[in-house]
Amino acid sequence: MKRIAIIVPTLDEAARLGRTLEAARRAAEHAGLEYELIVPDNGSRDGSQALARRLGARVLDCPGMNIGALRNRGAAASSGDCLAFLDADMEMPPDWLTTWRAVRAEDRAEVLGLLHQAPPEAPWYARAWLQRLAAERDRPALLDWLPTANLCLERAWFERVGGFDERLRSGEDKDLGLRLGQAGARLLSLPRPTVLNWGFEGSWGEWLGKELWRQSSQAQLLRKGRASLRRLRFPLLAAGHWALDALALLGLLLGQPAAALGAFALGWLPAVLLTLRHRYTRQRPLLAVRLTVLHWLRLHVAGIALLMGLVDLNARRPSRG
Template sequence: MKKISIVIPMFNEAEHIQRTIISAIQSATFAGLQYEVIAVDNNSSDNSKALAEQLGATVIVKPDLKIGALRNAGAEITDGDYIAFLDADIEVPHDWLTSCLALHSKGNDVIALDCDTPPQAPWFARVWQKRSMSKSGADRYLDWLATPNLFLTRDIFTSVGGFNSQLASGEDKEFGLRLHAQAAKQVSIAQPAALHWGYEKTWTEWFKKEFWRQSSHIHLLTSQKNLRLARFPILCSLTTLSTFLFILISLSKSISSSWPFLVLSLITPALLALRQSDYRSDFTYTCKLCFLHWLRLHIGFAAIINSAYKLIKREKL
C-alpha cells in the first residue's frame, strides 16, 4: 500500500487545524492510502499543537522560520511515497487524494484543487478567492500552483530542492516556476474544490495579507531572474503614479485635466478583472474584482518599495 505524508505548517491555527486534519485523514482513508500527518508549528501561542496531537498528528516546533522553511522541515522527516502540503485553514473534500491519484496516473506531476470560500465569507473575500478558480469548470494546466493544497511525489519534490526557505511569501510561485523549468506538468482540478476557512473577515485583514503576499516580490524577481516577474512591479508603479497624478492635479482645482489619470489608473485593474471573470454573465462581479485589483496594485507598490528599502538597507550593513 502506498503512503502519503501530509505536511501542514501552522501558527495560531486553533480555530481551523482540527477541521483540516480530519478532512485530510478522511481523504487518505477514502483513497486507500497509508498516511502520516506532520504539523510544523511556528511556535504558536494558542493550543494548536495540542489540538493537532489529539488527532494523531506528529507536531514539530520550528520557531522563527519562514513558510517555505516550515514546509521543508516537515518534508524532511516524512517517508511517504507522496507528499501533500496543506495550509492549516483548508478543508479538503473526501475525494481530494482520489482525484489527485487519478491525474497522477495519467502522467501529471503536481496537482492541486481549486480553492473556494465558505458562503458566509464577506464579499471581498469571496470575490478575491473566486478569481483564482477555473471559469469554465475544466481542469487547467498552469506554470505554477498555489500551496493551500499541493500533491506531488517525493521524487518531484526533491528534484528541485524543495521550497525557497528565505522567501517570506511567494515561495509557492518560486517553487512552481522551478518545476515548470523542468517541464513538470502542473494541473489545478476545478472540481471538487477545497474550502479556505481562513478568509479575511475585515478589510484590515485583507490589506495586511495582500501587503504580506507582495513583500517578497523583489527577492523573487532577483532569485528567478525571469523578466515576466517584472510585470507586476511595473503595473503597480504605473497604476499608483496615475492615481497620484489624478489626486495632485485635482487638488490644484483642474478637475477637467485630472480625470484622464483616473482612467489610466483603472485600465490595468479592469483588464485583470476581465481576464479573470466571465464578465458577460456577471458584470457586478467583474466591477468588484476591478476595484479589488485597483487596491491591490497600490498595496503592491507600497510592499515593493518597502522590501526594496529593506534590501538596500541590509546590503549597506
C-alpha cells in the same frame, strides 16, 4: 504510490486545524493510502500543538521560521514517497487523494492543486476574490504554478528542485511551481472536487494586510537576480498605477482638474482589464464591479509592497480577523 505525507504548517490555528486534519485523514483512508500527518508548528500558543497530537499528527516545534522553511522541515521529517502540502484552514473533500491517485495513474500531471472557495458566511470581498480564481480555472488546466494551499507532488520532484526557497518571505509557492515547470513537471489545476477555504479574511484590514504580505517577495526576487519579466509583470503594472496616481495629484496641485481626472480614470484601466480576463464576469456585472474595485486596491498594495521591499522593510502576515 504507497505512502503520502500530509504536511500542515501552523501558527495559532486551533480554531481551524481540527477540521483540516480530520478531512485530510478521511481523504487518505478513502483513497486506501498509508499516510502520516505532520504539523510543523511556528510557536503556537493557542493549543494547536496539543490538538494536532490528539488527532494523530506528528508535531515539529519550529518557532521563528518562515512558511517555506516550515514546509521544508515537514518534508524532511516525513517518509512518504508523495507529499501533500495544506494550509491549516483547508477542508479537503473526501475524494481529494483518490483524484490525485487517478491523475498519476493516468499520467496527466506530476503536480496537482484543487480550486478552493470561501464558505457562504465569508464577507463579499473574500468570496469575490476566490471567485476570481474560479473564473480563471473553471476547467482542468496545466499552469505555470499552483498555490500551496493544497498541493500534491511526488517527493522525487520536490527534491529535484531543492524544495522551497527559505529566503523568500512570501511567494515561495510561485517560485517552487516555476522551478518545477522548468524541470519538466506538469502542474495540473482541477476545478473539482472543490476545497473549502476557512481562512477567509474577516475584515478589510486583514484583506489588505494579506495582499501586502503576498506581494512582499517581489523586491527580494529582483535583488537576488531571479526576477524574470514574467514574475515582475504585476509589480511593474503596480508601479505604473502609482505613477498615474502621482500625475493625478500633480494635476490637482497645478490647478488642472481635467488632467487630474483623466489620469485618475486611466488608473482604473488595468483593474478593468484584469477583471475582464475572467470570462464569466462579463455575464455577472455585480461580480465584475466588485473584482474591479479589489484589483484596483491590490495594485495600490502591490506598489507599496514593492517600495517596502526595495528599502528592505518586511511586511508581516496579518493576524486573523
